[in-house]
Amino acid sequence: xxxxxxxxxxxxxxxxxxxxxxxxxxxxxxxxxxxxxxxxxxxxxxxxxxxxxxxxxxxxxxxxxxxxxxxxxxxxxxxxxxxxxxxxxxxxxxxxxxxxxxxxxxxxxxxxxxxxxxxxxxxxxxxxxxxxxxxxxxxxxxxxxxxxxxxxxxxxxxxxxxxxxxxxxxxxxxxxxxxxxxxxxxxxxxxxxxxxxxxxxxxxxxxxxxxxxxxxxxxxxxxxxxxxxxxxxxxxxxxxxxxxxxxxxxxxxxxxxxx
Amino acid sequence: xxxxxxxxxxxxxxxxxxxxxxxxxxxxxxxxxxxxxxxxxxxxxxxxxxxxxxxxxxxxxxxxxxxxxxxxxxxxxxxxxxxxxxxxxxxxxxxxxxxxxxxxxxxxxxxxxxxxxxxxxxxxxxxxxxxxxxxxxxxxxxxxxxxxxxxxxx
Numbered sequence: 001x002x003x004x005x006x007x008x009x010x011x012x013x014x015x016x017x018x019x020x021x022x023x024x025x026x027x028x029x030x031x032x033x034x035x036x037x038x039x040x041x042x043x044x045x046x047x048x049x050x051x052x053x054x055x056x057x058x059x060x061x062x063x064x065x066x067x068x069x070x071x072x073x074x075x076x077x078x079x080x081x082x083x084x085x086x087x088x089x090x091x092x093x094x095x096x097x098x099x100x101x102x103x104x105x106x107x108x109x110x111x112x113x114x115x116x117x118x119x120x121x122x123x124x125x126x127x128x129x130x131x132x133x134x135x136x137x138x139x140x141x142x143x144x145x146x147x148x149x150x151x152x153x154x155x156x157x158x159x160x161x162x163x164x165x166x167x168x169x170x171x172x173x174x175x176x177x178x179x180x181x182x183x184x185x186x187x188x189x190x191x192x193x194x195x196x197x198x199x200x201x202x203x204x205x206x207x208x209x210x211x212x213x214x215x216x217x218x219x220x221x222x223x224x225x226x227x228x229x230x231x232x233x234x235x236x237x238x239x240x241x242x243x244x245x246x247x248x249x250x251x252x253x254x255x256x257x258x259x
Numbered sequence: 260x261x262x263x264x265x266x267x268x269x270x271x272x273x274x275x276x277x278x279x280x281x282x283x284x285x286x287x288x289x290x291x292x293x294x295x296x297x298x299x300x301x302x303x304x305x306x307x308x309x310x311x312x313x314x315x316x317x318x319x320x321x322x323x324x325x326x327x328x329x330x331x332x333x334x335x336x337x338x339x340x341x342x343x344x345x346x347x348x349x350x351x352x353x354x355x356x357x358x359x360x361x362x363x364x365x366x367x368x369x370x371x372x373x374x375x376x377x378x379x380x381x382x383x384x385x386x387x388x389x390x391x392x393x394x395x396x397x398x399x400x401x402x403x404x405x406x407x408x409x410x411x412x413x
Contacts, residue, residue, distance in 0.1 A: 056389070056390045057389075058388040058389065058392060058397070059355055059388075059397075060355075060383070064387065089271050094264060128355060128381060129353065129383065130380045130381055137293045174271060174274065174275060175274060175275075178278050178279055182282070190293040190294050190295065191295045191296050191316065192295045193363055198385040201385060206385050206386045207386075207387040208387065210389070211389075
């Protein structure tokens with residue numbers, strides 16, 4: 001067998017194992033702490049370089065440093081949505097239990113990232129722009145994203161029957177995915193007070209490497225935080241969903257015997 | 260994929276495509292209302308309505324900033340390097356306000372025509388520059404209109 005086949009088989013095997021609640025629970029017991037540790041290490045390095053090593057900006061001084069939180073959480077608010085909607089589509093098409101769990105557990109995390117992006121941006125906006133808030137295309141579309149996350153969470157808890165709730169939630173998240181390109185391109189399609197693209201600008205980032213490096217650490221750090229928070233929340237959800245199945249009962253009984 | 264999965268795949272794809280197309284057309288229909296500000300050239304070509312409040316953005320023209328005798332009212336020109344519009348503002352300007360900085364002003368036109376601004380916001384651009392290069396970058400920004408004749412983007 002060539003290496004590509006081996007890797008492919010491994011990935012496909014892992015994917016299918018993660019599709020089973022019980023297997024997911026076993027695997028995630030090992031991966032979750034790893035994600036948490038990676039988040040801590042990457043974000044601590046990023047914080048150190050961002051606060052103490054990166055030079056101050058020529059016109060914003062030290063207040064530009066809030067971007068090391070603002071930019072990663074704003075990226076994550078979109079990334080989480082894409083993951084959530086993709087999982088929703090997989091759940092709807094292949095009726096995969098675990099895909100719905102990904103969708104439902106991602107929503108509060110995505111909402112938190114979105115709220116953080118709006119708040120940090122607002123705090124930065126006051127000294128730099130001279131206002132906390134304007135109704136330009138970027139800010140308004142990001143606010144709509146926050147309400148969309150809230151709506152998705154509300155839909156899930158609005159149904160008595162879990163299967164119906166899961167399908168409705170997945171459908172709403174799939175429909176809402178149209179907001180993601182609108183938010184991303186809002187600063188290119190229309191005039192806005194919010195600035196244009198810096199990091200992924202045409203012709204390279206419009207930022208020196210010593211500012212870009214901590215930003216990259218923070219971005220990957222927050223991605224692992226998402227993995228960490230998602231898996232913790234999913235473990236909880238899986239136990240709740242499968243509370244009547246044999247393996248969860250056995251797990252609970254073992255815990256009781258130990259204590 | 261089984262036939263039922265294929266069917267559901269088609270339905271989900273259709274929903275995404277449908278929502279996408281509907282959003283595209285509604286955005287195209289409302290295009291101008293998504294714009295946050297107008298440029299001096301747009302005002303010059305379209306004219307203005309004295310009753311309406313405008314959000315107008317441009318670069319602060321080098322050498323145009325001065326203070327009136329009351330000590331709190333400033334007057335300056337903003338430009339897109341093709342047309343200029345004079346702004347009058349009473350109050351504290353944002354910290355980033357300087358020659359060459361892009362700003363957004365909100366207010367109504369009087370007959371001169373001059374925009375009497377009730378609010379001035381700094382439009383921070385996408386460039387991040389270390390402190391030591393500050394003077395060079397600011398000088399380049401202040402002289403931006405010397406190098407270009409067409410309208411610039413900001």
